[in-house]
Amino acid sequence: xxxxxxxxxxxxxxxxxxxxxxxxxxxxxxxxxxxxxxxxxxxxxxxxxxxxxxxxxxxxxxxxxxxxxxxxxxxxxxxxxxxxxxxxxxxxxxxxxxxxxxxxxxxxxxxxxxxxxxxxxxxxxxxxxxxxxxxxxxxxxxxxxxxxxxxxxxxxxxxxxxxxxxxxxxxxxxxxxxxxxxxxxxxxxxxxxxxxxxxxxxxxxxxxxxxxxxxxxxxxxxxxxxxxxxxxxxxxxxxxxxxxxxxxxxxxxxxxxxxxxxxxxxxxxxxxxxxxxxxxxxxxxxxxxxxxxxxxxxxxxxxxxxxxxxxxxxxxxxxxxxxxxxxxxxxxxxxxxxxxxxxxxxxxxxxxxxxxxxxxxxxxxxxxxxxxxxxxxxxxxxxxxxxxxxxxxxxxxxxxxxxxxxxxxxxxxxxxxxxxxxxxxxxxxxxxxxxxxxxxxxxxxxxxxxxxxxxxxxxxxxxxxxxxxxxxxxxxxxxxxxxxxxxxxxxxxxxxxxxxxxxxxxxxxxxxxxxxxxxxxxxxxxxxxxxxxxxxxxxxxxxxxxxxxxxxxxxxxxxxxxxxxxxxxxxxxxxxxxxxxxxxxxxxxxxxxxxxxxxxxxxxxxxxxxxxxx
Numbered sequence: 309x310x311x312x313x314x315x316x317x318x319x320x321x322x323x324x325x326x327x328x329x330x331x332x333x334x335x336x337x338x339x340x341x342x343x344x345x346x347x348x349x350x351x352x353x354x355x356x357x358x359x360x361x362x363x364x365x366x367x368x369x370x371x372x373x374x375x376x377x378x379x380x381x382x383x384x385x386x387x388x389x390x391x392x393x394x395x396x397x398x399x400x401x402x403x404x405x406x407x408x409x410x411x412x413x414x415x416x417x418x419x420x421x422x423x424x425x426x427x428x429x430x431x432x433x434x435x436x437x438x439x440x441x442x443x444x445x446x447x448x449x450x451x452x453x454x455x456x457x458x459x460x461x462x463x464x465x466x467x468x469x470x471x472x473x474x475x476x477x478x479x480x481x482x483x484x485x486x487x488x489x490x491x492x493x494x495x496x497x498x499x500x501x502x503x504x505x506x507x508x509x510x511x512x513x514x515x516x517x518x519x520x521x522x523x524x525x526x527x528x529x530x531x532x533x534x535x536x537x538x539x540x541x542x543x544x545x546x547x548x549x550x551x552x553x554x555x556x557x558x559x560x561x562x563x564x565x566x567x568x569x570x571x572x573x574x575x576x577x578x579x580x581x582x583x584x585x586x587x588x589x590x591x592x593x594x595x596x597x598x599x600x601x602x603x604x605x606x607x608x609x610x611x612x613x614x615x616x617x618x619x620x621x622x623x624x625x626x627x628x629x630x631x632x633x634x635x636x637x638x639x640x641x642x643x644x645x646x647x648x649x650x651x652x653x654x655x656x657x658x659x660x661x662x663x664x665x666x667x668x669x670x671x672x673x674x675x676x677x678x679x680x681x682x683x684x685x686x687x688x689x690x691x692x693x694x695x696x697x698x699x700x701x702x703x704x705x706x707x708x709x710x711x712x713x714x715x716x717x718x719x720x721x722x723x724x725x726x727x728x729x730x731x732x733x734x735x736x737x738x739x740x741x742x743x744x745x746x747x748x749x750x751x752x753x754x755x756x757x758x759x760x761x762x763x764x765x766x767x768x769x770x771x772x773x774x775x776x777x778x779x780x781x782x783x784x785x786x787x788x789x790x791x792x793x794x795x796x797x798x799x800x801x802x803x804x805x806x807x808x809x810x811x812x813x814x815x816x817x818x819x820x821x822x823x824x825x826x827x828x829x830x831x832x833x834x835x836x837x838x839x840x841x842x843x844x845x846x847x848x849x850x851x852x853x854x855x856x857x858x859x860x861x862x863x864x865x866x867x868x869x870x871x872x873x874x875x876x877x878x879x880x881x882x883x884x885x886x887x888x889x890x891x892x893x894x895x896x897x898x899x900x901x902x903x904x905x906x907x908x909x910x911x912x913x914x915x916x917x918x919x920x921x922x
Contacts, residue, residue, distance in 0.1 A: 331359050331411050332357065332358070332359045332360060332361075332406065332408055332411040332412070332413045333357045333358045333359065333413065334355055334356070334357040334360075334406070334413055334415055335356050335357050335358075336355075336356040336357075337353055337354070337355050337356075337415055337417065338353070338354045338356075338517075338518060338621070338624075338625075339351065339353075339518065339624050339625065339628045340418070340518060340628075341417070341418040341419065341420055342393060342417075342418075342419055342420070342628075343419065343420050343421070343422045343631055344372075344393060344394065344395060344396065344397040344398075344399070344419055344420075344421060344422070345395055345421075345422050346393070346422070346627075346631070346661065347660050347661045348624070348627060348657065348660075348661060349392060349393045349394075349395065350376065350390065350391070350392045350393075351390070351391060351393070351624055352388055352389070352390050352391075352617070352620045352621070352624065353387075353388070353389045353390075353391060353417070354386065354387075354388055354564075354617070354621055355386065355387040355388070355389060355406070355415070356385060356386055357385065357386075357387075357413075358384070358385060359384055359408070359411070360381075360384050360385065360386065360387040360406070360408065361384045361408050361409070362380045362381070362384075362408070363380070363408070364378055364380075364387055364406060364407070364408050365378055365406070365407045365408075366378050366387075366389050366404055366405065366406050366407070367404070367405050367407070368391065368402065368403070368404045369402075369403040369404070369405065370397075370402035370403060370404075371394075372393065372394040372396070372397035372398065372402065372419075373391055373392070373393055373394070373397060373402040373404065373417065373419065374391065374392045374394075375389060375390070375391055375404065376390045376391065376392050377389070377390040378390075379617075381564065381565065382565060382566070383562065383563070383564055383565065385562050385564075386564040387406065388617055389404070389406075391404070391417075393419060397419045398419070399419060399420055399421040400418070400419065401416035401417065401418055401419075402416070402417050402418075402419055403415075403416055403417075404416075404417055422631070423634070427538050427634075428538070428634030428635075428636070429630065429634065429635075429636060429662040429664055429665050430543055430636040430637075430664055431636060431637055431664045431665050431666035432493050432543055432545065432636060432637045432666050432668075432698075432773060433666065433735075433736060433773060433839075434735045434736065434771070434772065434773050434839045434840055435492070435836070435839040435840065436492045436493045436543065436773055436839075437490070437491045437492050437493070437768070437773075437774050437775075437776060437829055437832060438491070438492075438493045438494070438495050438545060438738065438773065438774070438775040438776070439486060439489075439491035439493065439494050439495070439775075439776055439778060440495045440497075440743055440744060440775055440776065440777045440778060441479060441494060441495070441496045441497065441778045442474075442497050442509075442510070442744050442778065442794045443474050443475065443476065443478070443479060443496055443497065443499060443511075443524055444471055444472050444473070444474040444475075444509040444510075444511075444524075444794075445472055445474050445509075445778075445794045445795065445796050445797065445800075446474045446478055446479060446482075446778055446796075446797050446800055447474055447475075447478025447479065447481060447482055447797060447799075447800030447801070447809075448472070448473040448474050448475060448478050448800060448801045448802060449475055449476070449477030449478035449479075449480065449481045450475055450477040450478075450525070451473065451802060453475055453522060453523050453524070453525065454471075454473045454523065455523075456522045456523055458503070458522075459503055459508075459521075459522065459523055460503055460504065460505045460508075460556075461504065461505055461506065461508045461509075463523075465796070465801070467791075468789070468791025468792060468795075469506070469507055469509070469790065469791045470506075470509065471508060471509045471523065472509065472796055472801065473523075473801060474524075474796075474800065474801075475523065475524045475525050476499070476520070476524050476525035476526075476529040476530060476532075476533050477525060477529065478800060479494070479496070479533060480529070480532065480533050480536055482800075482809060483536055483537055483540050483542065484540065485809050486540075486542060487540040487541065487542055488826075489781055489825075489826055489829060490826055490828075490829025490830045490832070490833055491542070491776065491829060492541070492542060492543060492833070493542060493543035493544070493545055493636070493637070494537060494542055494543070494544050494545065495545040495547060495639055495775065496544070496545070496546070496547060497510065497511050497512075497547045497744060498510075498511030498512055498514065498547045498548075498549060498641075499511060499520050499521060499524050499530060499547075500514040500515075500516065500517060500519065500520065500521060501514060501515050501516040501519045501520070501521045501522070502514060502515060502521055502554055503515040503516075503521075503554070503556050504554055504555070504556050504607070507607075508521075510790075510794075511547070512549060512608070512641060513552070513553065513554030513555065513556075513607060513608050514549065514553050514554055514557065515553070515554045515556050515557045515558070516557075516558075517553070517621075517625050518625065518628070527632070530633055531632065531633050531634075534633045534634050534635050535634070538634070543636040543637065544633070544635045544636055544637075545635070545636065545637040545638065545639055545668075546629060546630075546633075546635050546637070546638050546639070547638075547639050547641060548626060548629075548638045548639070548640050548641065549640075549641045549642065550611070550613065550622050550626075550640065550641075550646045550650070550651065550654065551604065551608075551610065551611065551641065551642045551645045551646040552603070552604055552608040552609055552610050552611060552642070552645075553608070553609055553611060554607065554608065554609075555573065555606070555607045555608070555609060557609070560573065560609060564617065565615065565617070567612055567614075567615050568611070568612060568615060568617075568618060569609050569610060569611060569612055570600075570601040570602070570603070570610040570611070570612045571601070571603065571610065573606075573609065576602070576603045576609075576610065577598050577601055577602035577603065578598075578602045578603055579598065579599060579602030579603060579604050579610070579645050580595055580598035580599045580602055581599075582595050582596065582598065582599045583599060583644040583671065583672070583673050583678070584673065584675070584678045585599065586599060586600075586644060586648065586691070586692065587678065587681045587688065587689050587691050587692060599644060599645060600644075600645060600646065600647055600648065602645075604642060604645060610645075611646075612647075613646055613647040613649075613650035613651075614647055614649075614650070619647075619650045619653065619654075622650075622654065623653070623654050623657050623658075626638070626654065626657075626658060627657065627658065627661055630658070630661075630662060630665070631661075636665070636666075637665060637666045637667065637668065638658070638665075638666075638667045638668070639667075639668045639670060639700075639738075640667060640668065640669050640670060641670050642670060643669035643670050643671050643682065643696075644671055644673075644682070648692055648693070648694070649693075651669075651694060652692075652693040652694055652695055655667055655694065655695040655696060656695050659695065666697050666698060666736075667696055667697060667698065668696070668697075668698035668699065668700060668738050669682055669694065669696045669698070669699050669700070670700050671699050671700060671702065672700070672702050673702055673703070674702050674703050674705070674706035675703060676703045676724065676727040676728075676730050676731070677727070677730060679699060679701070679702065679703050680730035680731045680732075682694055682696060682699055683696055683697070683698070683699050683731055683732045683733070683736075683737075684696055684697060684732055685732040686730065686731060686732050687729070687730055687731075687732075688730060697733070697736050698736045698737060698738055698773065699737055699738065700737075700738050700740070701737040701738060701739045701740070701772060703724055703727075704721070704724050704725070704737070704739050704772070705739075705740055705741065705746075706724075707720040707721045707723075707724040708721065708741045708749075708763055708766075708767070709746075709752065711763075711870065712741070712749065712752055712753055712759055712760075712762075712763045713747075713752035713753070717848070717851065717870070718848045718851050718852070718853045718868060718870040719847070719848045719853075721766065721770075721853065722845060722847060722848055722853055725770065725771070725843070725845065728771070734771055734772065735771050735772060735773075735840070736772075736773060737771075737772045737773065738772070738773050738774075738775050739767060739770070739771075739772030739773065739774050739775065740767070740774065740775040740776075740777075741763045741764065741767050742777050742780070743775065743777055744777060744790075744793065744794055745790075745793075746793070747786060747787075747788060747793060748777065748779075748780070748784060748785060748786035748793060749763050749764070749780070750780075750783050750784060750785045750786070751785050751786050751787060751788075751793075755785060756914070757783065757817070757821060758913070758914040758915060759914050760783060761821070761824055761825075761915075762868070762870075762914050762915060762916055764776075764780070764825060764828060765828060765866075765868075765915075765916040765918065766866075766868060766916065768828045768829065768831075768832050768838070769828075769832075769838055769855075769857065769864070769866045769916075769918060770843065770855065770866075771843045774832075776825075778797055779795070779797050779808075780825065781821070781822050781825040781826065782798075782808045782814060782818045782821060782822055783817070783818060783821040784797075797809075798813075799813055827896055828896075831895050831896070831918065835862065835864055835895070835920070836859055836862070837857040837858060837859035837860075837862040837863070837864050838857055838864060840859050841857030841858050841859035841862065841864065842857070842858050842859070843855060843856075843857055844856050844858065844885065846881050848870075849877075849878075850871070850875060851869070851870040851871045851875075852867065852868060852869050852870070852871075852875055852877045852911065853867075853868040853870065854866070854867055854868070854877060854881065854882065855868075856882060856885050858885065862920075862921075863885060863886065863889070863920070863921045864895070864918065864919065864920055864921075865882060865886075865892060865917075865918075865919040865920075865921070866916055866917070866918055866919070867909065867911050867916060867917045867919070868911070868916045869911035869912065869913060869914065869915055869916070870914070871913060871914070872913050872914060873913050874910050874911065874912050874913050875910070875911055875913075876908045876909065876910050876911075877908060877909055877910075877911050878907060878908045879892075879901075879903065879906065879907055879908055879909060880907055880908075886903060886921060889903060889921040889922065890902070890903055890904070890922060891903060891921070891922045892909075892919040892920070892921060892922075893919060893920050893921075893922055894917060894918065894919055894920075895918045895919065895920050896918055899917070899919075901919070
């Protein structure tokens with residue numbers, strides 16, 4: 309029996325209808341379906357309903373789905389049932405009947421056939437430039453979803469911290485724009501249902517872990533987004549949260565178990581910002597515990613991943629979203645605050661199912677000696693068995709901030725990169741000059757176009773996997789707070805006076821900036837040495853910084869001038885790397901340098917020359 313999407317969507321109704329005349333009822337089963345042929349073929353069903361009283365038993369009527377265990381739980385609103393799915397299980401509904409005393413209720417559990425993995429689960433690496441989108445602030449493609457009766461917060465663009473109406477269709481409508489821009493992957497901040505009266509726009513306080521927020525669209529539209537992005541050679545990164553849920557999650561009215569959370573709404577610790585203490589051999593155990601057991605905020609209940617049912621739920625939920633959509637990577641939010649043993653198991657389960665997948669952990673630490681400890685196979689410690697391939701490179705971000713916001717020495721960037729020996733693979737780190745949590749680079753430079761572009765030139769030519777915040781390509785300024793940092797993209801919303809998605813709608817200054825950023829992005833795509841090339845650099849001299857990327861026969865030289873006046877930079881240190889090369893040619897202008905005749909080259913103020921060899 310093949311399952312139609314319409315029938316699959318109606319499954320909860322079918323369950324309720326089947327049980328409506330009985331004392332025992334089922335209102336929800338999670339995960340809502342699974343697939344035959346998965347590495348994880350033994351899964352745990354979380355059944356929500358009424359009067360699921362022990363002693364509860366279950367029996368499968370399908371020879372291809374076997375019930376292996378039913379767990380006793382203190383809360384009769386929930387049951388946990390382990391099932392094993394045969395590798396050749398047919399696509400269709402498989403009948404499982406629950407029994408309690410004289411009562412019984414049947415659920416028809418859907419098993420789907422897996423889609424071809426071709427072009428899915430690709431992973432991200434140094435060849436990618438990741439475009440970070442806050443969906444509520446990017447583009448409103450469907451105004452009909454701006455207000456949903458069941459959702460407590462509607463659109464209010466006059467409130468910087470309110471919902472503004474951006475949605476999945478708005479992103480889908482602008483995929484061609486993003487592909488032309490030259491980015492290769494989209495990191496979209498959380499899309500799951502956040503049914504809260506305020507601050508629901510950011511998505512980090514989920515109230516249903518299996519549902520796209522209807523103000524953003526539907527689960528089917530998320531699948532469509534991934535599919536359409538892949539057609540344009542754009543990958544999709546899911547912003548995932550294991551650490552916490554939203555205070556309005558239905559669990560908060562009826563917890564599956566007393567230890568489902570770390571603490572309670574009435575009594576809980578606040579998370580300690582002691583991420584370094586997790587690897588500090590002298591740290592106090594109570595301080596370490598406060599980091600992983602404390603609540604991030606009072607409105608974000610902290611999940612207890614030491615509870616095996618919670619851990620199993622979260623792992624299966626993650627795999628479900630990956631398999632359902634075909635997405636390519638995950639950025640894991642608030643990584644150090646969740647249980648580290650769970651996180652290691654979670655990552656290993658994902659990578660066992662999808663070997664080409666990649667996970668970036670958000671670790672907001674500026675010290676490379678601490679940050680590196682969170683990457684797999686690091687040189688620091690085995691205290692954190694993360695299995696993470698990538699981290700958010702807040703160490704390099706801090707160096708960028710000191711140089712471009714505080715007029716620090718360019719040596720800070722050099723010295724940060726000089727500590728790359730600490731990492732398992734520094735080329736896999738996610739690098740950035742800003743993101744949705746910090747002030748935009750244009751704001752930090754006081755609107756200085758040249759210095760903002762210089763920061764992006766370094767970002768897009770040094771090692772790592774760069775991330776750009778939406779609007780960076782037009783020099784969006786933002787402000788000090790989240791509401792203004794995450795400002796609306798001009799032209800993405802009905803009634804906008806300008807449309808920065810088009811050249812005609814952009815100002816002259818915006819077009820000049822856009823062209824410069826687009827050129828850099830396409831250079832990175834065209835020259836693989838800018839992604840995979842080994843980085844060699846030299847100690848800065850008079851605020852000039854020289855480095856070279858080498859891959860095979862390709863060499864790309866970058867000469868940075870961090871001063872307000874033009875300076876000459878010596879090419880002599882580069883000679884051992886340029887043997888047999890006659891000229892350097894700018895990849896962004898008509899400049900050509902004869903290596904035999906010119907021992908130095910002038911670099912304009914607050915600029916960088918990006919030079920190829922011939």
